[in-house]
Every structure is written in structure tokens, then in C-alpha cells.
Amino acid sequence: MMLIKLYNLDAAAEQARLAIFSTGNPLLTAETCVAIIDAMRSDRRYSDAYDLFHYYAHKAKSDLITNLCSSPIIIALCDEGKLDEALELYTHFLLRNRRPSYRAQLALAQGLVDAGRIDEAIDKFYCVDRSVYGIFIRGFLDLGNLERANQLFQELKLSDDSDTVAQASAMFMEHWFKQEMDEKAMECYLSSKEEFSEIYATAANAFLKVLLRYGKKKEAWLLFSQMLEQSKCPRKFDSESCNIMVDECFKLGKISEAVEIFHKSVGTVSHPQLAYRNLITKFCEQDLLSEAEQFFAEMCSKKFFLPDVPTYRTMMDAYVKKGRVSDAVKTVNQTLDASLNYIAKKVIVV
Template identity: 40%
Template sequence: MTLYRIILRSLRRSSSLPTSTTISTTQSLALHHHIDHQLQPQNPNFLVPVRSFAFSSAEEAAAERRRRKRRLRIEPPLHALRRDPNAPRPRRDPNAPRLPDTTSALVGPRLNIHNRVQSLIRAGDLDSASAIARQSVFSSTRPTVFTCNAIMAAMYRAKRYDQAIALFQFFYNQSNIVPNIVSYNILINNHCDAGRVDVGLDVYRHILANAPFGPSSVTFRHLTKGLIDAGRIGEAVDLLREMLNKGIGADSMVYNNLIAGFLNLENLEKANEFFDELKERCLVYDGVVNATFMDWFFNQGREKEAMESYKSLLDRQFKMIPATCNVLIETLLKHGKKAEAWALFDNMLDNHTPPNFQAVNSDTFNIMVNEC
């Protein structure tokens, strides 16, 4: 094609010059016709510029365009997800409830405060941790709900119940930080362990009436345990029914509190009734109730029934979490079953395949080291 264009331009230049003879003109026209006939393709549109594609056909290119459009509809570009910085912020509904912090709030200076408080908690200096958390309320970097919960939970573990309750009052009622369900659960747990279960029930009713979220299964764990410790097992059963009616799934720890309460009342029949109900309702049973039955049978001098309960649990071949296995090991060691405890520990090590499944934790090793 390039050769044809060069020859054509040369012929046009030569045709513009004056010719001396008719023969030369005739010869040039004949040559032009000959070259045109030899080089011109059969396609009449050969001079129309053709756009090349990276596809074998136009249909394939169209299919690729449709695929890209579908992908953009499913996965919009990141700039489409970002709010226009120049656009005015939407006005907040003054009647909408304030929501607690999310984990995205733990960044920058607020994360630094949280880490400082956590470091002091691990070092056992709860007074300094509490002071830093309280002082940060008056600074430009206010603590998150997670920092407040951490120091409250540390006070609870140290059995400093009144100080934990005072921190809840300071952070959430006076300083206008929005609590989450964990905050309320810690408060309920402090009141119940301090023997003020009625105050814990008042907190539960406050959640139902005012909080933008509902109670969790942990809420019912603390309340049922507090009611049973106060000798009000009938109210604990009613609270279990209320939990199920609210659509919260059957929780093995709530049932375990009730079963332990009935066993302490020597009511084995009622305990078995709740155990059967748990096995029907619970999708994944963790085995913690078996440890409760084992401990009660051992204390009653019924070693055979205790080991039968233990073996029936092992026969199901559940992948039990470390918390459940730790309770089983403690129960076995408490009643002199060291061989079975070490066998269970070895089995836990065999099942420990992180990150897929964690079968042991630091508490497991602490129990076994203390036994040595």
C-alpha cells in the first residue's frame, strides 16, 4: 500500500508538467491504470481507515464493555463511595438516638490513649489507668467507649465494684459518652456480684426502654447468675423464657447457671430437663454443662456417673473451645483424675491447628503448669 501511494504521487507530479508528446501521456495513463489494477484490493472500502481492536471480533469487544459496566454496577469505583467534600453535610435528626463508638474510632490520638490505659491495666496500676482515662475526658481527645469499658472491666476483675460503678456514672452519665451493650453488661455484673441484683434488673429495664440496641446473651448470663445466687431461681427461669421469646438463641452458659442452681437444690430431674431442652435448642453445644454435672456427681460420691457424663461428651467428638476444656481439666484435677486430665490436654494439643482452630490458650498452660 505504501509503494502504491509513492508511485501515485510521482505520477501526479509528472502529469502536472507540460508534456512534449502525446505518447508519453498515453504511456503514463496506461501505467497508472496497470498499477491501480494490480495493487488495489478487491474491497471497495480499502481507503477507509480501519480501527484495530484488542479482540478477535467486534462482538467480543461489545461483550467486554458489557462486562465492565456490570462490574462497575456491582463494585463502584472508590471515588464514587467518597462523599463530595464540597457538598454540605446532611443535617442530623435531633430526635435520632446517639449511637456508641465503632471500632473505626480507635485511631490516632484516641488509640494512643487506649493503648496507654491498657498497658497500665496489664501492669496492675488501675489507679493510674483510671486517672488517665478520666483526665482525657476534659481534653480535646476524648476516650472511646472501648477505653472506658476496659478500665471498668479491670476494676470488676479486681473486685472493686463500687469504683467500677462510679466510673460508669462518670463516663456515661456525666461526661456524655454513649455506652454500648458491653458497658451495660459490666455494670450489671458489678451490681449482681455486689449483691444488688434488683439494681441490675433496673439496668436491664433501662436498656429495654432507652437504649438503641437490645440486651445480649451475656446480659442474661449475669442476671440469671445473680438471681440464682440470691435464691430466686424461679425468676431466673422466667428470665430465660423472656430471652428465648426475644429471639436470642439458646445460650449454654445461661442454661448452665440454671442447671447448676437446680443441682445445688438436689433437683436432678429438673436439671436434666433443662439439659435436654438445651440439646434440642442449641445448634452448637460446647460441653460446659457436662463439667457442671461431673462436679456435682463427684461431690455426691457418684464417681461412676461423673465419668459416664465425661465419656459421653468425648464420644460426641466435639471440637471444644479452650474455655470449656479448661473447665473440664480443672474438674478432673480437682477430683484426682490426673491421667484423664493429661490425656485431655494432649488431645487439645493435637487439635490445636491455628489459625483454623484454637484448642488451647494461656489459661490451659497455666492450669497444667500449676499442676506440675
């Protein structure tokens, strides 16, 4: 898992190829294999993910690994637009009474909706998870079928999942903006804020993105300030909340404001490395390498998290762009050193 954290996926995959022959806990082995394939999918290394899956299918002693790994493979096929292949694999495991994960089913539902096959999606995945309502609601809104979208929304509101309901409200809000009915959109937003005494980060981030996308900057900053005030509650503020507004500042050329937001936010989020990675990437994109180095060094100095390979890669690419080859090589070498130091610190803590 350490190699996955660092996104050293080639080394992780090689270990996983050997792990399937171990006599240890089969569930732990299977979960490790799933994590590696899913990481490859996230990195868009689809061919490598498929190869590893086929290797497991032919070499693993137990069907457990193949059964569990089917889910990230289905999601990968959906990512690539290979919807019929994904459905075929899903049906194959379903007939063996091995239903893939709800994440895979949501990916299939989204793929069907995107392909204009919304009725088929509802027929197959209607009761998978409350999150599927958002997929169907957005699909009907995109088709202009407001009546059907609202019907699903009213069904969703009968649940006790206020966060999912709020996320669906953001979809209606965006729909009205697309129709150039700004007053209706803002009415939808304000009524959602009144209806729900607590809006968690996932839904609040959705509102933030819509407000910024449609030029409601003042309202977006007010919402962000309110979220920041509650940032000690991890469910109400996360690294994505920070990154959304940091990105907005960079977009406007307000670099100092971006750094100020980062400093106010990073100590409160549960995954600060994601906020560091985003800020470092933004500096590199703006050719502000000295600023990127400053925050990269700060990130490396932290005790309980470390840069992952995408962050190292960002720094390496920036050095190469500037012709600083020795610094690029040094950064590559730091990846291994960081992993060893991280393991050592974990051992000391234990």
C-alpha cells in the same frame, strides 16, 4: 487502651475523664470508657468504677457512654452481691429501650440463681444466650432437681453449639462425683468424648478441672496430652489449659514438670503473657525468686507482648518480701519503660 493493657487504671481513668469532651468518634470514646470500668471491676475496684460511671452520667454530652457503661456496672453490682441494685439499674435502661449487654444479663441470671431465685432468673433471662442454659442447669443440679436440669440439657442439645453442650456435660459429670457416683460421672465424661468429635478449649478445660478436683489424675493427664497434640488450633488449647496443669504440678511439688509443660505450651497459645504471669506468680508463691526473675526477664524480652501491672506487682511484692527494696523500685520504674518500648515497636511494625 495501652494503659488498660498495662493495668495502669488510674492513668487510664484520668485520660477517659478528658476523652468524653473530645470531638472524635463517640463510639470509640464510649468503648474506651467501657473497657476502663470493666478493667476496674475485674481488679475489684468497685468504688472507683461506680465513681467513674457517675462522672460519665453527669458530664458526658451523649447518652451513648452511660448506656454502654451500664453493663460492667451491673456486673460489678452482681459481683458485690448487690443484686437488687443491679436489677434496678437493668430495669432502668430496659425501660429506655437500652438493653444492657448479654454479659450483664448472664451476670444477673447467675446472681438470681445463686440467691435461690432460679424461677425469676428463668422468667427474665431464658432466651438471652445459650450460655444461660449452663447457669440454669447448674442451678437445678445444685437443688437436686435432676429432671429439670436434664430437660434443659436436652433443649440445649438441639442447638448446634457443641462446645456449650460439652460444658454442660461437665456439670453433670461433677454432679455425679458430688453424689459419690464416680462410675456414673466417668460414664458421662466418656460418652461426651465419644459424642463430640471436637471438644474446644473452654469445655476441655472444664473437664480437666473436674477430673483433677475428684482425683482422676490419670484421666486428666491423658486429656491434657490429647489437647496439647492439637495445640496448634487455638480453639482447642489456650493459656488456661496450660495454667491448669502448671498449677497441678506446683500443687504436687513437681516444679520441673511445671516448667516443661509451660515450655511445651507457651509457643502455641494466643495469649502467652497469661501463661507467663501464672508461672511467675507460682514461683513467687514458692519463694523461688531466682526462677521467677528468669522467666520475668524472658517475658520482658519478647517483641509483641509485655508484662502487665499485676505481673510487675507480683515481682515487686516478692522483692519487698526479700528486703530487696532497690529491685522493687527498679521494677516499678520498668512499667513505664515497658509501655514506651511497646508503643515504639508497634509504631515500627505499622
